[in-house]
Amino acid sequence: MKTWNKNIYRSVILVSFLGIIILILFGISQVLSYLNTGANRSSMLHVNFENSQVYLPKVSWIDTINLGRPIEKQTLYDIQKDYLNAWYVGQVANQTYDTVGISDYYTAKTRKRIIEPIHNNKANAVRVHSTTIAHNLSLDFYSADGQLAVLTDKNVKQYQRVYKENQLLLETEIISDYKVLLLLEDGFWRIRHLIKEEAQPIKDIFCTGHLTMVEGDKIYVDHREFQIKGINYYPQKTPWDMFGNDFDPNVIQQDFDSIKAMGLNTVRIFLQYEDFGKAAVKEEKLQKLQQVLDKAENKGIKVIITLFDFYGDYLVLDWTLTHRHAEQIVSTFKNHKAILAWDIKNEPNLDFKSRGKENVVAWLREMTKQIKQYDPNHLVTIGWSDIASANILQDEVDFVSFHYYQDIDDFEELYAAMSAKIDKPIVLQEFGLSSSRGFWNPFGASEKKQAEYYEQFREITQKQNIHYLFWTLYDFETIPTDVVGSLPWRKHKQKYFGVIDSEGNKKKVLEFIGD
Amino acid sequence: MNLKRIHIALGSLMLLCLSVGFTKMLVDKPEVSAVLISKKTIYTAGQEIQLNFELSTSVHTQLFLHSSFGNTILESENGNFIFPKFIANNKGMIQYTLLFDSQQLLSGGIKIIANTNTKVELESYVGPSSIIAGGNDYTMPVIIPTDIYDNPLPDSTAIGLKHQFLSNIKEEIVYTKDIIGWSAIFSYEQSGRLLLSSKVKETSSKEFSIVVFPALPQDFRITAKRKHKYADGNQITELITSTLKDKYGNIISDGTLVTFLIKNKKGVLLKTQASTIRGIAIAKILHPDHQDLWEIKAFVSGIAESDIVQIEYESVLDDFKVQFSENNREIVVGPLVSFMEQLIPDGATVTLKISQEDTIIDTKMMTSSNGEVIFKIPEGFYPNGNYDITIKTLGIEKQYENIIMQ
Secondary structure, eight states: OHHHHHHHHHHHHHHHHHHHHHHHHHHHHHHHHHHHTTTSHHHHTTTTOOOOOOOOOEEEEEEOOOSSOOOOHHHHHHHHHHHHHHHHHHHHHHHHOOOTTHHHHBOHHHHHHHHHHHHHHHHTTEEEEEEEEEEEEEEEEEOTTSOEEEEEEEEEEEEEEEEETTEEEEEEEEEEEEEEEEEEETTEEEEEEEEEEOOOOOOOOOOOOOSEEEETTEEEETTEEOOOEEEEOOOSSOTTOTTSTTOOHHHHHHHHHHHHHTTOOEEEEEEETTTTTTTSOOHHHHHHHHHHHHHHHHHTOEEEEEEEETOOOOOGGGHHHHHHHHHHHHHHTTTOTTEEEEEEEESGGGGHHHHOHHHHHHHHHHHHHHHHHHOSSSEEEEEESSTTTTTTTTTTSSSEEEEEOSOGGGHHHHHHHHHHHOOSOEEEEEEOOOOOOBTTBTTSOOHHHHHHHHHHHHHHHHHHTOEEEEEOSBOOSOOOHHHHOSOHHHHHHHHTOOSBOTTSOBOGGGGGSOO | OHHHHHHHHHHHHHHHHHHHHHHHHHHHSOOOOEEEOOOOOEEETTSOOEEEEEESSOOOEEEEEEETTEEEEEEESSSEEEOOHHHHTSOEEEEEEEEETTEEEEEEEEEEEOOTTSOOEEEEEEEOSEEETTTTOEEEEEEEEEOTTSOBOOTTOEEEEEEEETTEEEEEEEEOBTTBEEOOEEOOSSOEEEEEEEEETTEEOOOEEEEEEOOOBOOBOEEEEOSOSBOOSSSEEEEEEOOOBBTTSOBOOTTOEEEEEEEOTTOOEEEEEEEOBTTBOEEEEEOOSSOEEEEEEEEETTTEEBOOEEEEEBOSOSOOOEEEETTTTEEEEOOOBOTTSOBOOTTOEEEEEEEETTEEEEEEEEEOBTTBEEEEOOTTTSOSEEEEEEEEETTEEEEEEEEEEO
């Protein structure tokens, strides 16, 4: 017993000795690495300076011809990058009072002038959320030694939201011209002078080559009236991941064949924001989308493309990244004949609570303008999840889209009330019923019930000439957690909305689809 | 009947209450309209800026300002707003929006211009700081005149620019545009130092100094200088350039590197370098240790070259003595004598090749001391037998065949 005790003491002493040694070594190493920070050459010269693109407003160079000297491509790139970063750190400071980075992008004398209003705002509890959307730069002067440049930045489109004590005070879009003098200091092009000048706005010129149009409450495709009879589409094996690694154009071809055979003329598909590469859209994804659109065109099917699926950050400072995302996709396909409309976002009103209605609506409003700017040929809509939200931004969109999963008996009344308030075409963009009766949903609808539901809807849509797209083609075997969360009964319900079951058998509902 | 009256009375009382309540609600959120009284739209930096609005109802209003450097909200109970200094001192457009309870009543803009009545402050940048003579290259002074609030003065502000070079002092007037005033000052034909200064109104800049370097050197000549013509491997030959000048006659900058390439009789290239001092480069090279003929040419790489100079070195001796002793295991070479029959200075190389049946076994090399070299061929390494010996020094070679070592 005694030796046993002794052994315990020994091991405790040994372990604590080792522990203390480890702690001491760790402490010394921490002190050494702290003393080393900032002293190595790479950090002094800013060569490994954090350089991820967080701010990408649209920049156009009008001209770079100046009397000083011709500018090198690389310098022009550096100036542009640092100038935009200057705007970015300024906006972060306006929003958070955090003046980090100001000293990198403004010279010592100018820093004071930008920090003073921020301190004042802090004292008065004023916050400004802002972003610039477009810059039109021209180079007025570049000095012979390459250390000084003067720019004119015309028509700087700046969106701002002003809060006082967290109350929204003002939402505004300001167009300004700026004269800017930059100096090259410590490897940064820093702003020395910034002067807001009287803006001489250039009118946005939209070229009109409309492939699709809206007049009154009717939709026209190639100058012929178009009645949407459609479906929300995901391939059976890859729901919510249509353009992933398992992308198979043959499957899509077959599905389009069966959709056409049902007598439908439109599909709605979804592009996930992150999957498509966020601000730098992946070429491979665009090629896949091209294939889908080409197949649709061959088959005579129109496509509504829903952008920004699974996107949830509507912060003003994130706007420019989403603008670049939209620009790359939309301008690539602006002449594609298969596209009917760009649906900016699926059910954005569900984010009102968590992200703030003003954030979401302002983002959507600007996004409609962005998309119209890059593609004047196709229509723009927003897929609201309910009737109550449908009239939001109705002046901005070409047609109004809403989803309906409530009681079918109330539909006609609610629809009539809504259409009285809206003088644009209205599209019932999603509806459907899950034949999900089973263990997780003992009181759910049966396939028969689903068929009756569709029969009733067909009557309504035919009677009132309603544009519709139902949810969806297939029953799915797996539902990603991002869609309805991880609760099994929710996932279960989401699996059985199809008109063809997961084995490929036609469900009863199929006979009530199409005309 | 009475009851009915009471009902009516009660009803009208309720109506009254409601309507009073309703009007009170309306009073709480009145329709406010505003008119700007101050008509001035252009202000000078540093002046007090006050915007006065006449409001239809006296309420608390706010004024949102958007200026070059940020945003501000001013508060007022009477519709009079005084701009804070950090707005009023900065040049540029200011857009304002008058707000009442998040409602936009009025918006507009004013302009603040630089204050030309204050003392001018100058910020000057000059570069490049060194240029090349000849009138093709230039330096560029860029001047930013500002008022005391650091606002750039308006376009077309006159700047007096002076520069001095040798005996010249010149002055020109440039006018600001896009914040700055600038000029290109071209070099003269001479090299030297260029001094610059600028002046706006009463304010003068510092002195800036620019170095005007000579332009590129022209082709030049070279000469060789040596103590004697003998190939003793001991003395040094100096290779000297003529004074290197650019095409305007300026002596090129000190430190310009001149490379001398020497081709000997066998076609082997030798190289030596020197940098110029006052236009002249002097390179040094050891005499060869055998009779030779050198062709020498010098270059400033990629820029200029010299003529070709030939020099010949004569052999210092025709023959030398070799003595074998200690069973031929000790070989004494020398005395080696130079051109005046003096002992050759220490350090002349002597090589000895030992071979057997046409296979070289070893090459030994030693340097002379007191005109002599002693080679020892130890028994341990070289077993007894017949060897062929070749001895070479100062360009002369001697052969001894079948030397028996024991």
